[in-house]
Amino acid sequence: MSDTGEASPAAIPFGDRLAAAVAARESQIVLGIDPDTTKLWPDAVEAMAESRERLVHALADAERSTGLAHGGANRDIRLQAAAAVLAHCLALLDAAGPACVAVKPQLAHFERLGFAGLLALEATVAHARAQDLLVIADAKRGDIASTATAYAQAWLGDVPTPFGRSAGLHADAMTLNPLLGADALEPFAEAAREQGAGLFVLVRTSNPGAADFFDLELADGGPLWERLARLVAGAGTPGPESGLAEICAVTGATRPEHLARMRELMPHTVFLLPGIGAQGGSVEALAPAFAPGRAGGLVSASRSIADAHAASGGPPGEAARAEAERLRAQAWAL
Amino acid sequence: MSDTGEASPAAIPFGDRLAAAVAARESQIVLGIDPDTTKLWPDAVEAMAESRERLVHALADAERSTGLAHGGANRDIRLQAAAAVLAHCLALLDAAGPACVAVKPQLAHFERLGFAGLLALEATVAHARAQDLLVIADAKRGDIASTATAYAQAWLGDVPTPFGRSAGLHADAMTLNPLLGADALEPFAEAAREQGAGLFVLVRTSNPGAADFFDLELADGGPLWERLARLVAGAGTPGPESGLAEICAVTGATRPEHLARMRELMPHTVFLLPGIGAQGGSVEALAPAFAPGRAGGLVSASRSIADAHAASGGPPGEAARAEAERLRAQAWAL
Numbered sequence: 001m002s003d004t005g006e007a008s009p010a011a012i013p014f015g016d017r018l019a020a021a022v023a024a025r026e027s028q029i030v031l032g033i034d035p036d037t038t039k040l041w042p043d044a045v046e047a048m049a050e051s052r053e054r055l056v057h058a059l060a061d062a063e064r065s066t067g068l069a070h071g072g073a074n075r076d077i078r079l080q081a082a083a084a085v086l087a088h089c090l091a092l093l094d095a096a097g098p099a100c101v102a103v104k105p106q107l108a109h110f111e112r113l114g115f116a117g118l119l120a121l122e123a124t125v126a127h128a129r130a131q132d133l134l135v136i137a138d139a140k141r142g143d144i145a146s147t148a149t150a151y152a153q154a155w156l157g158d159v160p161t162p163f164g165r166s167a168g169l170h171a172d173a174m175t176l177n178p179l180l181g182a183d184a185l186e187p188f189a190e191a192a193r194e195q196g197a198g199l200f201v202l203v204r205t206s207n208p209g210a211a212d213f214f215d216l217e218l219a220d221g222g223p224l225w226e227r228l229a230r231l232v233a234g235a236g237t238p239g240p241e242s243g244l245a246e247i248c249a250v251t252g253a254t255r256p257e258h259l260a261r262m263r264e265l266m267p268h269t270v271f272l273l274p275g276i277g278a279q280g281g282s283v284e285a286l287a288p289a290f291a292p293g294r295a296g297g298l299v300s301a302s303r304s305i306a307d308a309h310a311a312s313g314g315p316p317g318e319a320a321r322a323e324a325e326r327l328r329a330q331a332w333a334l
Numbered sequence: 335m336s337d338t339g340e341a342s343p344a345a346i347p348f349g350d351r352l353a354a355a356v357a358a359r360e361s362q363i364v365l366g367i368d369p370d371t372t373k374l375w376p377d378a379v380e381a382m383a384e385s386r387e388r389l390v391h392a393l394a395d396a397e398r399s400t401g402l403a404h405g406g407a408n409r410d411i412r413l414q415a416a417a418a419v420l421a422h423c424l425a426l427l428d429a430a431g432p433a434c435v436a437v438k439p440q441l442a443h444f445e446r447l448g449f450a451g452l453l454a455l456e457a458t459v460a461h462a463r464a465q466d467l468l469v470i471a472d473a474k475r476g477d478i479a480s481t482a483t484a485y486a487q488a489w490l491g492d493v494p495t496p497f498g499r500s501a502g503l504h505a506d507a508m509t510l511n512p513l514l515g516a517d518a519l520e521p522f523a524e525a526a527r528e529q530g531a532g533l534f535v536l537v538r539t540s541n542p543g544a545a546d547f548f549d550l551e552l553a554d555g556g557p558l559w560e561r562l563a564r565l566v567a568g569a570g571t572p573g574p575e576s577g578l579a580e581i582c583a584v585t586g587a588t589r590p591e592h593l594a595r596m597r598e599l600m601p602h603t604v605f606l607l608p609g610i611g612a613q614g615g616s617v618e619a620l621a622p623a624f625a626p627g628r629a630g631g632l633v634s635a636s637r638s639i640a641d642a643h644a645a646s647g648g649p650p651g652e653a654a655r656a657e658a659e660r661l662r663a664q665a666w667a668l
């Protein structure tokens with residue numbers, strides 16, 4: 001047992017858990033939850049108006065007697081916004097969750113609302129769990145080992161304190177940035193093994209600027225992303241049931257010509273494929289990802305689901321439900 | 335004005351603000367705040383026992399009437415721990431702050447306590463500001479542009495919401511991971527220009543594993559860290575007063591032989607030099623960092639100050655004060 005958490009006596013490896021969930025739900029779709037505070041679903045926000053007011057007043061009372069408080073007019077705005085974000089996320093989960101195998105909350109969109117945003121994140125995650133969805137914390141963290149240990153406690157494990165162990169988010173998986181090297185990944189890998197969690201390491205991202213560094217040719221041959229792929233392949237252990245490892249890869253789908261090479265370098269690795277929809281990828285180009293089985297490739301979609309009503313018209317929930325189901329059926333048929 | 339915050343009509347560039355602060359305080363020391371929940375200062379924790387209990391009860395009351403709450407036994411542990419962390423951080427600031435020009439809270443150590451940890455972070459930052467210390471949020475964030483915009487709002491700017499603008503932490507600077515490329519840095523750069531904030535981009539870190547990727551030789555010559563250094567040098571604009579740019583660099587001090595080359599590549603860049611003390615660096619080796627002036631190099635120290643009493647004996651606060659002052663005088667004499 002390490003400082004990252006209590007060891008489960010027999011934690012099922014992440015690859016096996018994921019493969020079972022994909023089979024049970026007949027879905028490889030990961031619902032990205034990136035709540036844009038300027039584009040929340042109006043009906044969901046409106047429905048929460050009364051509980052929002054109660055929340056603001058109750059916390060204002062609490063803050064008056066504590067030193068751990070952030071006062072001022074900003075607190076009310078932030079609490080209202082976090083409650084509205086939560087309402088939006090719950091409605092999105094209710095609509096699109098049934099077509100998905102996992103959710104991927106983007107932490108930036110919660111942490112920008114401070115403590116209130118983290119409360120909204122926890123409530124969103126609890127709702128996803130109640131739907132039997134796996135939770136992938138999109139954190140893209142990466143730091144020296146002592147700090148990595150703290151991040152692993154935050155999102156995968158528990159924190160030892162003078163008052164007992166404080167549970168972290170206990171996400172099923174999280175995303176990581178590998179720039180600081182193998183020793184900076186090790187505390188996460190240790191926590192993942194103990195908890196049966198997965199780690200999605202950036203191998204190549206889908207943004208235009210990814211070419212700046214991921215694609216740099218190295219003196220001893222190949223681009224940097226191939227070196228990252230080798231690190232990922234070497235760090236994981238294939239699960240006994242699925243053959244899929246707990247160390248997974250984020251592999252940008254805007255360059256589908258890379259996927260066959262990535263699969264060659266990482267035969268036992270789950271690929272998280274962002275870039276569908278809003279970022280311009282297409283589902284058909286992804287077939288090589290699924291070579292080790294259906295759970296070998298997860299298709300992530302965020303704005304294309306949450307904003308589907310902008311293209312299709314109608315209520316946001318219905319449009320999101322239809323788009324998530326369309327993506328699910330499309331990927332499952334590959 | 336962008337979505338990252340209200341533009342200050344005449345935001346003073348970060349390089350100039352930093353140079354003025356270094357001159358006024360006669361210090362280049364950055365106090366790293368990495369509260370280890372297993373090594374908090376006992377006297378500080380004890381002194382807060384009563385207010386901790388009040389906090390737990392007040393928030394428990396608040397939570398009963400809200401939907402934005404995280405219940406269970408874990409909440410009490412987490413609130414107690416966050417209040418103890420805050421007490422430790424305030425005592426550390428009171429002891430070591432006067433010898434420093436800035437503080438660098440490591441976000442991992444706060445976010446692992448969830449919403450309660452973020453409240454402790456905000457209260458710590460407010461205390462640092464009241465001491466006229468600059469605040470560098472050690473976040474090492476990096477993501478695609480839409481997410482980077484949200485992170486910039488969280489730590490440097492404001493968040494637009496249906497209820498008005500919600501203020502972020504408004505740190506004076508933050509650390510960034512550049513792996514995703516130039517387009518992923520741009521939302522941070524825009525926020526920094528508007529707010530007069532600084533960005534400390536990882537060029538080379540001080541951990542052993544930094545050699546895995548930062549030191550990789552590229553096909554067209556030089557290691558990856560030189561490419562990162564050129565990105566940093568090209569992205570910043572030297573301040574009119576100081577000649578120091580707002581885009582700064584994290585440059586690991588465990589490899590001092592690199593510093594002269596880094597200075598050659600980045601003549602107008604502020605270097606944040608971690609690795610003193612606990613990570614094995616020494617202050618004397620850092621002279622090249624200060625070529626553009628005293629504010630050209632900031633010396634970061636965390637555990638060597640907070641844990642100074644383990645080596646020197648005596649009360650933690652006195653040991654921390656003495657060690658911070660020793661580092662300050664040593665660096666200032668270079």
